[in-house]
Amino acid sequence: MNELVLKEMNGNKVVYLYHPNGENAFGEIEYLFSEKQARVAKKADSDETGYFAHKATRKIEECVGKNNLPLKYTQAWN
DSSP: OEEEEEEEEOSSEEEEEEEETTOSOOEEEEEETTTTEEEEEEOOTTOTTSHHHHHHHHHHHHHHHTTOOOSEEEEOOO
């Protein structure tokens, strides 16, 4: 599970915090409109393999593509 929280949005980029398993440790994902892709700006300390960052990156790209940027989103998977 990831919690995604919108941190910043301007004409150049969107920044989300991601919280693996809803823990206090967080990382940051940036979506740069000029590059049309998201990237990990800061990996969460508890995300040793980058698995949660990868999931968050893909979800944020999907949200931008649908022009639907939630303030908060709980990302769950099996």
